[in-house]
Amino acid sequence: MSWLPSLITETPEEGYELAIKLSRMAVKKTQPDDDVRGKLRPDYAADFAALIASSQVVATNFQTVSAANNYWRDA
Amino acid sequence: MSWLPSLITETPEEGYELAIKLSRMAVKKTQPDDDVRGKLRPDYAADFAALIASSQVVATNFQTVSAANNYWRDA
């Protein structure tokens, strides 16, 4: 099964989780080695510039997912 | 209850507060340890590059929330 079958989610919160998944997948595609990513993770999770930059990526992907779901206006 | 039941808010100001919440939640999801985040906070709140970068994330999320609310044109 595809890791991304659809951009449609039931709720805004699930849409936010999908935005996080989209953000992490790009990192994984650039650095496919789990060990290397695993070693980098504690460093960047303790680096505020990296945390803010990650939040920016999530915000951008959340724009996409929110638009796809018509902002869950009818939810 | 969900931390994000809806993107719809009564007023632009509440929409702005929601944009801040969305921005912080991404940081929390990447660094779930409250202690680590608590230690980082005084540093980045005194670092102007980090403050501007945070403001960029809020601006991006505010775009999403504003579009969801049709810019509160009828408010």
Added chain:
Amino acid sequence: MSWLPSLITETPEEGYELAIKLSRMAVKKTQPDDDVRGKLRPDYAADFAALIASSQVVATNFQTVSAANNYWRDA
């Protein structure tokens, strides 16, 4: 009264001023201490990377305000 009663402005120039206000408010919400912000300001106002980054935040907020006002096409 709310600091953000509406995204609607009479003119593009007022919309631009509102975009600046939105940009600064995020900084204020992250660093509420006026003294700390006041001490940081001369430094970042003399740092070109910070000035450009600030301009990026204003551009993002101006997108939002411009869309809200339907680009003042009928003004």
Added chain:
Amino acid sequence: MSWLPSLITETPEEGYELAIKLSRMAVKKTQPDDDVRGKLRPDYAADFAALIASSQVVATNFQTVSAANNYWRDA
């Protein structure tokens, strides 16, 4: 007269010039002192990271101006 009477321009090229103007105005509003900006300019104009960051701001403002003009499709 306003420095920003309208977002509407005759041609895409004029729209691009307006995007540059919008980008510079945010810097001017943050650092109103002409002398300070004048001293910073040679440095950042020779710094490739700053030039790319400036180009990002122009691109963001050009999105706004292009949408306002309906992409000059009927021009």
Added chain:
Amino acid sequence: MSWLPSLITETPEEGYELAIKLSRMAVKKTQPDDDVRGKLRPDYAADFAALIASSQVVATNFQTVSAANNYWRDA
């Protein structure tokens, strides 16, 4: 044949792959020398700031591809 015959894809996952392709092509156009890019790659794939920045570019291109495909709502 063109490297970019269309922005339309069958599925969201293919759309994501296209967003990655678009992101890498810009790097290739700026630095066309395969050897130089090949030497840079191990370094940036081990640099978390670079990985996050790459993820930001993919997110931006994925916005474009998703909009082009009307978010695969009918898929």
Added chain:
Amino acid sequence: MSWLPSLITETPEEGYELAIKLSRMAVKKTQPDDDVRGKLRPDYAADFAALIASSQVVATNFQTVSAANNYWRDA
């Protein structure tokens, strides 16, 4: 003749080339001296942070050009 007569292109690939042109023009407008830009180029083309940042600018301009062309859906 204008360097930017229109945002409309025949194909997505030509649209991508236009996005690159828009990205470089902003750098040229900020640093009009060909010699200075020429000297900076080898450095930034070998700097992965700069290459990624350039790719971000192209992605942003490609959003604009793609929207202008209605994503070449009828091509």
